[in-house]
Amino acid sequence: MATVVLGLELLIRVRVLDTASLPSPLAVLGRTVRLLGSASFLLEVLRTLRVALLGLMLATAVGVLLGGLMGTSSRLARMLVVPVELLRPLPPIAIAPLLVLIYGRGVPAGALAVAFGAVWPILLNTFYGIRSVDPIARQAAASFGLGRWAVLRRVSMPSAAPFAFTGIQIASAIALLVAISVEVLLGDGTGIGGYILQAGTGGAPLEIVYGAAVAAGVVGLAVNVGLGALERRLFPWRLGLGR
Amino acid sequence: MSATVQSLRAGGAPRRRRLVHVSQGCERVALLAIALVVWQLAAGGNRSLYFPPPSEVLPRVGEEYLSGPWTSLFLGEATFDHVVPSLSRMLRGFTLGAFAGVALGVLLGLRERARQYVEPMLQFGRAIPASTLLGIILVVFGTGDGPKVALIATGALFPVLFNTMEGVAAVTPVKLDVASVFKVPTRQRLLGVVVPAATPKVFAGLRTGLSIALILVVLTEFIGAFNGLGYRLVQAQRNFVIVDLWAALVVLSVLGVALNAALGLIERRVLRWHRGETGGADE
Numbered sequence: 001m002a003t004v005v006l007g008l009e010l011l012i013r014v015r016v017l018d019t020a021s022l023p024s025p026l027a028v029l030g031r032t033v034r035l036l037g038s039a040s041f042l043l044e045v046l047r048t049l050r051v052a053l054l055g056l057m058l059a060t061a062v063g064v065l066l067g068g069l070m071g072t073s074s075r076l077a078r079m080l081v082v083p084v085e086l087l088r089p090l091p092p093i094a095i096a097p098l099l100v101l102i103y104g105r106g107v108p109a110g111a112l113a114v115a116f117g118a119v120w121p122i123l124l125n126t127f128y129g130i131r132s133v134d135p136i137a138r139q140a141a142a143s144f145g146l147g148r149w150a151v152l153r154r155v156s157m158p159s160a161a162p163f164a165f166t167g168i169q170i171a172s173a174i175a176l177l178v179a180i181s182v183e184v185l186l187g188d189g190t191g192i193g194g195y196i197l198q199a200g201t202g203g204a205p206l207e208i209v210y211g212a213a214v215a216a217g218v219v220g221l222a223v224n225v226g227l228g229a230l231e232r233r234l235f236p237w238r239l240g241l242g243r
Numbered sequence: 244m245s246a247t248v249q250s251l252r253a254g255g256a257p258r259r260r261r262l263v264h265v266s267q268g269c270e271r272v273a274l275l276a277i278a279l280v281v282w283q284l285a286a287g288g289n290r291s292l293y294f295p296p297p298s299e300v301l302p303r304v305g306e307e308y309l310s311g312p313w314t315s316l317f318l319g320e321a322t323f324d325h326v327v328p329s330l331s332r333m334l335r336g337f338t339l340g341a342f343a344g345v346a347l348g349v350l351l352g353l354r355e356r357a358r359q360y361v362e363p364m365l366q367f368g369r370a371i372p373a374s375t376l377l378g379i380i381l382v383v384f385g386t387g388d389g390p391k392v393a394l395i396a397t398g399a400l401f402p403v404l405f406n407t408m409e410g411v412a413a414v415t416p417v418k419l420d421v422a423s424v425f426k427v428p429t430r431q432r433l434l435g436v437v438v439p440a441a442t443p444k445v446f447a448g449l450r451t452g453l454s455i456a457l458i459l460v461v462l463t464e465f466i467g468a469f470n471g472l473g474y475r476l477v478q479a480q481r482n483f484v485i486v487d488l489w490a491a492l493v494v495l496s497v498l499g500v501a502l503n504a505a506l507g508l509i510e511r512r513v514l515r516w517h518r519g520e521t522g523g524a525d526e
Contacts, residue, residue: 082274089499090492091458093465094473097480098488102293117458170451173372177455181374181462185477196378197466209382213375220370 023207031211036218041195045219048191051107052172052179055114059171062115063122064164070123071130071160072152084123092117092174093181100186110182117178118171122164129163130156162235169227176220192216295486303490321475326494329460329471332388333502336395337456341449344400348407348445349437358408369405373398373455374462386467391460398459399452406448410441446510453506457499472498 035041070077092113099109133156141155183193192212200209279297286296307321351358376394384390414437422432464473472491479487 078270079274082271083278085503086275086278086496086500089454089457089503090496091454091461091499093458094461094476094492094495097476098293098485098492101480101483101485101488173369177372177374177458180372181458184374184377184462185465187466193374193378196375197381200378200382206379206382209379213371213379216375217367217371220372221367224370 023205023210027207028210028214031207032214032218035208035211035215041212041215044191044195045215048176048179048183048193049219051110051182051191052114052175054107054111055179056118056168056172056175058111058115059118059122059175060164060168063119063167063171064126067123067126067164067167068130068157068160071127072156077127084120088120090116092178093185096178096182096185100182105186105188110179113182114175114178118175121170121174122167125167125170126160126164129160132163133159162231165231165234169224169231172223172227173220176216176223180216192219293485295489299486300489300493303486304493307487307490308494325470325472325475325491326498329464329473330498332391332463332471333395333456333460336392336460337399337453339392340396340399340456341403341452343396344403344448344452345407345445348404349411349433349441351404352408352411352414352441353437355412358412365401365404369401373459377462377466381467391463391468394463395456395459398455402451402455403445403448406444406451407441410444411437413444414440442513446506446514449506449510450503453502454499457495457502461495 066080070080095116096109096113099112103109103112137155137159138151141151146154180191180193183191184197186194187197188194189198192215196209196212196216199212283296283298286294287298306319308319308326309322310319351361373394376397380390380394384393418436418440419432422436427435460471461473461476464471465477468474472495475491476488479485479491
């Protein structure tokens with residue numbers, strides 16, 4: 001990776017590549033480091049993360065509950081298939097204008113848009129997770145005298161939890177994407193998306209725009225790494241099984 | 244999901260299976276009707292400004308999007324002004340991203356050394372939410388169609404690329420060894436062994452890529468665009484025409500369902516041999 005960065009730097013330095021639209025990578029990286037150290041930028045990052053996290057939590061609550069119910073009751077699953085299949089392809093960012101009208105330009109509208117996009121992978125993965133619980137394990141638990149609820153809590157839920165968590169991991173990328181998209185829609189300079197848009201259209205040096213995008217990537221990576229670590233902590237027995 | 248429900252319920256002789264299909268179709272239509280009635284009752288009951296009932300939204304959809312003369316297949320003005328541009332951007336971007344993703348994914352899946360070199364960079368590229376790139380693209384490349392398509396392609400690329408790479412890398416060495424023992428030529432080995440084994444994974448990536456492409460096409464039309472469904476949404480919001488907003492949402496939903504169904508159809512054709520093995524949580 002370092003080789004590529006240095007190679008690109010060299011190409012730009014010796015003017016093989018056009019510098020008007022592509023600032024030198026070292027300048028961008030320098031700017032990224034400075035941005036990640038500046039309080040005003042970090043405040044915007046926190047704002048984005050807050051919206052994304054709130055939406056993700058909401059999506060997790062709804063997705064796990066509905067997915068779990070659909071997994072345990074095939075009648076409910078059949079009833080909900082149609083609404084789910086009609087709503088799921090709707091891009092979450094498309095309902096953002098409506099949400100902004102209803103809830104104003106604050107955090108709730110953003111969080112709800114995020115939740116709308118993030119809920120599907122969580123719901124579907126939980127559904128599949130509950131569905132793929134080993135029936136023999138369930139029957140064994142039942143024959144040991146466990147009631148329906150106890151089987152659900154002690155057998156089905158633990159074995160479906162990793163699936164649900166995979167759903168949350170997929171949803172986290174969508175959450176960031178949607179949270180930033182809503183900021184772009186609002187266009188008032190809040191959050192990472194607003195910061196980049198304002199810097200870009202406001203005539204700031206391109207290094208800042210690129211630097212902020214790279215910083216957003218760092219934030220995204222940090223979220224991925226954090227969730228990966230959480231997964232290893234929560235489900236250590238899953239590592240050997242692979243995906 | 245429907246595939247799972249289907250596979251759970253279908254079974255037995257082909258004729259019975261077809262009957263199940265028909266009754267399932269009826270059930271779905273009935274459920275759709277019930278959903279519409281519930282929406283109508285809920286919206287009609289409290290007369291909220293923001294939630295018009297379907298009896299207002301659906302006629303609006305017809306009026307705007309489906310009211311043309313027969314020469315234009317009954318498609319309305321808004322269809323040509325907004326749906327077609329959106330669809331064209333989306334399809335161009337998605338196709339570009341998908342092809343690039345599959346090609347790069349196969350290449351990197353086969354060459355472990357190359358993969359080790361570029362994977363950190365690709366991981367990083369994937370971590371950058373594509374919507375942050377909108378700012379850059381607007382500034383550097385302007386508001387034309389090309390930059391929009393490029394952004395959509397970038398967003399769709401990563402899930403396809405990573406899934407293809409993982410799928411190809413997971414082809415069991417035994418299969419490859421057998422192919423080389425029988426001196427199968429490289430080209431045939433690629434198309435006959437590697438690609439088929441990776442396709443289920445590839446399609447999982449394509450499905451994710453499709454929904455990202457749909458998000459991005461709407462997003463790119465929010466600013467710096469003069470047509471498309473995203474533009475239509477923002478216009479309706481600014482002018483406070485809630486019914487138009489809902490009409491555009493209905494059209495987007497139909498579009499999304501149709502595109503997903505098309506992809507599902509292709510997948511089922513391509514993966515006919517793979518039935519029964521799929522249906523996991525690999526989306």
